[in-house]
Amino acid sequence: QVQLVQSGAEVKKPGDSVKVSCKTSGYTFTGYYVQWVRQAPGQGLEWMGWINPNSGDTRYAQKFQGWVTMTRDTSISTVYMELSRLKSDDTAVYYCARVYMLTNPRFDSWGQGTLVSVSP
Amino acid sequence: QSALTQPPSASGSPGQSVTMSCTGTSSDVGGYNYVSWYQQYPGRAPQLMIYEVSKRPSGVPDRFSGSKSGNTASLTVSGLQAEDEADYYCSSYAGSNDVVFGGGTKLTVL
Numbered sequence: 001q002v003q004l005v006q007s008g009a010e011v012k013k014p015g016d017s018v019k020v021s022c023k024t025s026g027y028t029f030t031g032y033y034v035q036w037v038r039q040a041p042g043q044g045l046e047w048m049g050w051i052n053p054n055s056g057d058t059r060y061a062q063k064f065q066g067w068v069t070m071t072r073d074t075s076i077s078t079v080y081m082e083l084s085r086l087k088s089d090d091t092a093v094y095y096c097a098r099v100y101m102l103t104n105p106r107f108d109s110w111g112q113g114t115l116v117s118v119s120p
Numbered sequence: 121q122s123a124l125t126q127p128p129s130a131s132g133s134p135g136q137s138v139t140m141s142c143t144g145t146s147s148d149v150g151g152y153n154y155v156s157w158y159q160q161y162p163g164r165a166p167q168l169m170i171y172e173v174s175k176r177p178s179g180v181p182d183r184f185s186g187s188k189s190g191n192t193a194s195l196t197v198s199g200l201q202a203e204d205e206a207d208y209y210c211s212s213y214a215g216s217n218d219v220v221f222g223g224g225t226k227l228t229v230l
Binding site for chain 1: 121123152154156158165166167168171172177209211213216217218219220221222223224
């Protein structure tokens with residue numbers, strides 16, 4: 001079955017970087033885009049951007065341009081999301097999800113989420 | 121782009137129907153028939169309930185239905201059950217391969 005399994009919780013300090021992994025299985029890795037969404041405590045979902053696992057092309061939400069980087073390793077069907085220059089309000093659960101078509105973005109399978117805590 | 125607007129809360133008694141709204145602009149909800157709805161239980165990842173405004177993935181009960189008029193999309197849950205109590209988020213394609221989400225509605229089953 002389709003699975004997206006994310007790396008474990010992280011505790012970081014302001015100014016640090018964090019890299020979250022999302023290992024996929026059960027489908028053709030290069031056949032679906034992977035999108036990243038975050039959710040601050042008690043808040044709604046916030047779209048961060050996507051990566052094309054086939055080409056490595058990326059697009060980031062305007063808010064995150066310049067401080068998020070999404071990459072992939074096709075040999076292990078895994079995508080990564082790295083966020084730099086962390087601030088306390090980056091404390092959130094970060095989710096990866098797959099999408100078949102960028103122009104019809106239905107997130108049909110999600111990772112379990114990775115909690116990133118940023119505290120002095 | 122700005123988040124889609126959802127009422128923070130909604131409620132209904134078991135067996136009743138409840139409708140939740142999701143308001144955007146002509147650049148997102150109003151411009152495309154690519155609105156999705158997600159159900160999220162506390163501490164869990166969201167789950168797709170509706171896509172392309174009104175289509176249900178396999179396994180989603182037909183008590184869940186979606187519609188759209190102009191810049192506002194709606195999710196209706198009929199025959200409310202206790203397990204429907206959750207947070208519900210809408211999302212829309214926003215052009216240029218971007219996505220926008222709503223702030224979420226907490227559904228309480230009284």
